[in-house]
Amino acid sequence: MNKPPAVRLFGEVGARPGGKHTLECDPSDVGNVCSKIRDAGFDFLSFVTAVERGDSFEVVYHMRNTGEWERLFLKTEVPRDEASLPTVSDVWRAANWHEREVYDLFGVEFDGHPKLERIILHENWVGHPLRKDYEEREQDITLDMIDLVDDEGGEDHDVMYVNVGPQHPAAHGVARIQAAFDGEMVEKVNFDIGFMHRGVEKLCETFEYRQIVPYYDRMDWTGPSNVEGAYVRAVEELLEVEAPPRAQYLRVIASELGRITGHLIGVGQMAMDLTGMTGVIFMYCWREREKALDLLDMMTGGRLTHNYMTIGGTRYDLSEGLEEKALKFTKEMREAIVEYHSLTTENEVFRARTVGTGVMDGDLMLDWGVTGPSLRGSGVDYDLRRDDPYFLYEDFDFDVITYPDGGNYDRFEVRMDEMEESCRIIEQALDEMPGGDHQAKVPKRLRADGEHYAAVEAPKGEFGTYIVADGTNKPQRLKIRTPSFSNIACVEDLVRGEKIPDLVVGFASLDPVFGEVDR
């Protein structure tokens, strides 16, 4: 088992080895190869994307196996003119949305896909923007209501079609859930995303490596410092630059403060969706979040858009007086968590509402590609901080929180406990802060070659960057694997048969941020 997966598996699954972690195969074989890969234990599909290579598209699949969390890439090339290959959405459910995205942005068709429609752009959109030869043009966009339920029940079957969003109190941004209600029951939901699509991936292709960092901040505004880490880590590993230990520790502090701010929104909004605006819990979460933001402001120079991590280090050294304030904050945070518990998990009504609703078991969650607290709420022990350490996370002593039942309650509890673990990590980092410089020497003009994928554990889950570099100072392709995009795909399974209030709560318990869903 010590051999890298690609070396171990190529004979078994019938593909050519393309590197230590990479397999290659013909487009027509993709279906077979993927089901064999899945049989070999790789039950988590991280992303599917495409890269333009001259006259053809290289379609890349990235998967991992449970327990070992080894990485495996599968690549295949399809010609540009007849870009089509078999779907793998029957192998991993997660492939469903990712394949739609590739179809939407590149025009690669997946035969046998249950619903091959545009996902991020509007259905009337003309052209595929991530192709290099895409030209801007005027687009005709109108919003329609789509019939969701097939006429199975005939005339006796009354359903009401409702648009939950794009402007709805519980939309958490701009999601549009087209739902079919049978009385209070949710019959079927269909997600419509992409209202906030800003074309970050396309933009990044026009930037130098250094200029990309600030754009990452703007994807997950609830915990931007983690997200920066996802890019910085990928670029550093690609360029083989190593940040000094002091910088790594500073990054850990920023990341964990970011995790606290992110989870506070996740927890607060879920409680608010249960209680309504009149509930105080949301304001209490906001109070602690303000304190954390003050700290981040002091540390990074920006409240929400930090741009703190640079390639090879951090922008600033530890600010004066920060340590004291941070220790005060962690103390207050722990007290506040007790308070939150008294208002939520100790409340009978809260328990009645959340325990046993929105239940999804770990295997199905993995199949949908869900990561982060939502996955750990289903008992799957997977945390990139431990399983694929970055920023010297291996130095720290912390627990990976899991809860067994996979309901809304468990996902909520995971976030609550993780905030406490974050406090612990911050205290350790401040305590053991190494001396030295906070920025490594990095050449002024960065040029990279090759390709690399690296991910970090953002508050919502696995936030990864797949960079394909072509030797110039700009990336040839930058795929951003965002956790919320994969997480919310499972909502249609999660809420089917539940009541309307649980549609809202189940959705909130996945803690999506639409900046990163739509990118």
Add this chain to the structure above:
Amino acid sequence: MLRGMATVARHVFRPLFTEQYPEKQLELPEIERGRLLFLEERCIKCRQCERICPNGTISMEVERDLKSETGEKLILREYNVHQGSCLVCDLCVEVCPTDTLAWATVYEAPTFKREDLFFDRERLAWETDRVSLDRIAESTFYERDDYVEAVRASREGER
């Protein structure tokens, strides 16, 4: 259930966390990046800031004048910062070899009109003078009108 109610009841008697703006303002750390300052006399017109800026917030116009009286070969004609599109990413400040650029902390950055966020050379100089005299972030909210008047007057004077 009762503990939750007790928590709420307790908070009624606790001091408030919210502060009333604009009577009170948050104290910003010195490190905070707010508005870009530009010390023109230091500028060597290398255009690195313009190049590194991700979305074209900074634009400058430099003229080559080999027979200049002052001996400088490059003359800065225009230096514009459109604060409205600024990402406050610090890349320009970082790249500048002569520390020409700096940040001022600004509490009330928004304006009523888009044009008010446009800083040309004069306005940058004015802003830089004002802030370097007193680096503390001041309320520019109420001073806006006077400021616009001042700029307008100075422009008319030039004509």
Add this chain to the structure above:
Amino acid sequence: MNATNMTDALLNALGIYGLEGLPLLVAQVAVGAILAAVIILVIALVTYYKRKFMGDAAVRIGPNRTGPFGILIWVADAIKLIQKEDIVHRDADPWVFNAGPIVMVTATVMTFAVVPFGYGLVFSNMDVGLVYLFAISELSLLGVIMAGYGSNNKWATISTLRAVLQTISYEITLIIAALGVVMVAGTFNLHEIVLAQEGTFFGILPRWFVFTQPVAFVLFTVAMFGEIMRNPFDLPEAESELVAGYYTEYSGFKFALIFFAEFGHMVLATFVLTTIFLGGWLGPSFLPGVLWFTVKAYFVLLLIFVMRMTHPRVRPDQMLQLGWKGLLELSFVNLVLTGVVLAVVA
């Protein structure tokens, strides 16, 4: 002669006795108008106080700009809402849509007529006061239905169905729980129900029905939360699910009316709870009765606020489970037990 209604009391205070016919009618209308105005003022102040209190609890400031400590916020709110455009959208049924808020407000204000604020301070001292109260306050549900269906909006429809379901489920418990009190007091007259609570047990514990009918009190309180549609039973409103429930489509003055009716309902509930369980205006004589009444109602109001801020909302099926499978049975058991005890004592 003891004055037992507000008109008489006021007229007596002014030294006018023995009015009959038209003058009496005029006097009654005038007193009614004054009462309605006072009630409206009280409700408006309660909205202000609610915002301030909730601000305090949620570590915020609350209204503080209009008037000293923001006390005039309700005036500003009213002016703002009246100025706003009154939108009746194309698919709405304009008659039903417009009438809904009016029915709600009328029903709410009418119910205050039988509430005794002090000894003799009741506008209409009916013998069937409690029955009138339940009957009229239920009329405001009609307003909700009119508003919900008239809006022709999907959220409003779901909300209306929930409102009807909830009110029907909890109304029965509410009435049966109150019947326990009626049996002990031997009257439906609210004024006399208060009088029946005079005196003390062992010289300290007041003879309020909250002590003699504790189960009924709990049942009544819970059902009251269901009836006034506040957390944890604010299902029809449920802003995170149903946008704004049955008043999603309302704007301007009609929205203000609905808002007002809702608050009126809440204030009424505190008054009723005070009257039939907490001894109304009764209390040690160092304070006037009206003040005792206010103090008690105030604490009930605080209970509603704190409940509202603390508890999540229950799901519709849980609401029905609780209503039909828990509260209703208990209320009948309470009724039967009360009857048995009364028979034994008698």
